[in-house]
Amino acid sequence: MQVESQPAVCLVTGGSRGIGAAIVNALAAEGMPVALNYHRSELAARNLAERLQEQGNRVLAVKADISIAAEVEAMFSQIEENLGSVDWLVNNAGISLRGLLQDISEDQWDELMGVNLKGAFLCMRRALPGMIRRRSGSIVNIASIWGQQGAAFESVYSASKGGLIALTRSLAAEVGPSGIRVNALAPGPIATDMLTGEMTLDELAELSDEMPLGRLGRPEDVAAACVFLLSPKAAYINGQVISVDGGWKL
Numbered sequence: 001m002q003v004e005s006q007p008a009v010c011l012v013t014g015g016s017r018g019i020g021a022a023i024v025n026a027l028a029a030e031g032m033p034v035a036l037n038y039h040r041s042e043l044a045a046r047n048l049a050e051r052l053q054e055q056g057n058r059v060l061a062v063k064a065d066i067s068i069a070a071e072v073e074a075m076f077s078q079i080e081e082n083l084g085s086v087d088w089l090v091n092n093a094g095i096s097l098r099g100l101l102q103d104i105s106e107d108q109w110d111e112l113m114g115v116n117l118k119g120a121f122l123c124m125r126r127a128l129p130g131m132i133r134r135r136s137g138s139i140v141n142i143a144s145i146w147g148q149q150g151a152a153f154e155s156v157y158s159a160s161k162g163g164l165i166a167l168t169r170s171l172a173a174e175v176g177p178s179g180i181r182v183n184a185l186a187p188g189p190i191a192t193d194m195l196t197g198e199m200t201l202d203e204l205a206e207l208s209d210e211m212p213l214g215r216l217g218r219p220e221d222v223a224a225a226c227v228f229l230l231s232p233k234a235a236y237i238n239g240q241v242i243s244v245d246g247g248w249k250l
């Protein structure tokens with residue numbers, strides 16, 4: 001019988017803000033060594049890492065644009081040298097894009113797919129050989145409810161998350177025999193910069209009223225589900241997409 005053990009290190013991409021930062025906090029609270037990737041928010045990433053280090057956690061902030069293979073390679077090398085092997089991976093980094101499809105430029109398509117889909121591919125491709133060698137690994141991809149249902153004015157974003165879901169399911173079948181699980185979360189509206197940057201206060205209040213639980217999701221709601229899926233408590237959950245949307249689209 002294969003029993004999952006406590007992993008060496010967890011890497012969270014886009015761990016500087018929002019949902020990623022909540023996942024970093026939740027993992028550190030469980031005593032996990034965490035590598036926290038950031039791209040532009042250096043100050044936020046360093047502050048979070050320092051605060052957790054002061055609390056006795058092993059946390060490393062690592063800069064990389066995850067859409068660039070060489071930066072992903074350098075990030076993994078830095079983590080391996082300073083913390084250890086990555087056994088848990090959270091592909092969380094993402095960007096959003098609103099607009100009519102005919103107004104989206106090729107550069108915007110490339111940038112969005114580069115972060116939301118290629119970034120996850122690059123990180124999983126780099127992490128998997130070590131995970132397979134150790135027969136130890138758990139991956140959670142942060143998709144979106146739009147990746148399942150699609151959304152008007154967010155077709156490119158939705159396509160990237162739909163692709164991430166297909167990647168999750170396919171890879172789960174591929175690497176399950178090597179003792180590695182791959183799952184995804186599909187959050188609904190979560191109160192982070194991504195959401196508040198796109199909507200007015202009135203729109204946010206309206207959306208909140210629409211939610212069966214009477215509020216928007218919090219980053220911590222996603223983080224709790226993520227830590228569970230990563231952990232041996234979810235040892236027989238593989239290739240699944242779990243909604244964290246407060247029952248919004250039932």
Ligand code: NAP
Pocket residue numbers: 013014015016017018019020037038039040041042064065066067092093094095096115142143144145186187188189190191192193194195
């Ligand atoms: P957010 O607050 O805007 O944070 C985005 C994170 O992604 C930041 O940490 C950012 O890092 C990082 N990032 C962006 N481009 C990157 C790149 N090229 N390389 C590395 N990191 C990069 O967004 P969020 O709401 O927390 O979203 C996190 C994930 O949840 C995303 O995948 C998003 O699509 C998904 N999601 C969010 C919602 C929602 O309602 N908020 C709903 C469904 C799904 P820097 O700031 O350091 O650049």
